[in-house]
Amino acid sequence: MTTPDAPSGRAFWVGLVLGTSITAFGVAGLITTTSVANAFDVGTWVVGADLLHDLLLAPVVVLVSLLLTRAIPLPWRAPIRSALVASAIFVFIAYPALNGFGRDTAPGNSSVQPLDYGTALATTLAVVWALAGVWLLAIALRRSRVTTEHRAQEEVG
Numbered sequence: 001m002t003t004p005d006a007p008s009g010r011a012f013w014v015g016l017v018l019g020t021s022i023t024a025f026g027v028a029g030l031i032t033t034t035s036v037a038n039a040f041d042v043g044t045w046v047v048g049a050d051l052l053h054d055l056l057l058a059p060v061v062v063l064v065s066l067l068l069t070r071a072i073p074l075p076w077r078a079p080i081r082s083a084l085v086a087s088a089i090f091v092f093i094a095y096p097a098l099n100g101f102g103r104d105t106a107p108g109n110s111s112v113q114p115l116d117y118g119t120a121l122a123t124t125l126a127v128v129w130a131l132a133g134v135w136l137l138a139i140a141l142r143r144s145r146v147t148t149e150h151r152a153q154e155e156v157g
Contacts, residue, residue, distance in 0.1 A: 075139050076139065078135075079139070083131070087129075094120070094121045094124075097113055097115075098118060
């Protein structure tokens with residue numbers, strides 16, 4: 001007997017088999033191509049990243065989501081949520097470059113992280129939020145058009 005929330009169906013089983021196979025392949029490759037100490041370091045990093053996500057990142061995301069739900073009108077939530085998610089992803093991706101990780105491995109090599117990553121991140125975030133602003137403007141214009149049409153129909157009717 002299965003409960004309503006129990007995983008089932010073809011997609012679940014295909015995903016389980018594929019995911020388990022890919023994970024096993026990755027673990028086997030890690031173990032066979034590096035030392036036990038390095039494999040242990042990778043395992044430590046994976047467990048630490050999982051704990052960081054579950055104990056810090058996920059609660060912060062839930063709290064911000066709850067605050068946004070209370071503070072922002074329903075029609076505006078999708079553009080703002082989308083911009084926040086995109087911003088978080090870009091900051092996460094840019095974090096190593098912003099902190100210069102990797103420069104110590106090749107001192108004196110000017111081709112290692114040669115760009116201005118702070119400006120690049122700021123530009124990317126400006127584009128993301130500008131697109132969110134356009135989306136919000138489109139929502140506002142559509143709502144005002146619908147309201148105007150509704151008023152016109154009431155006057156005729």
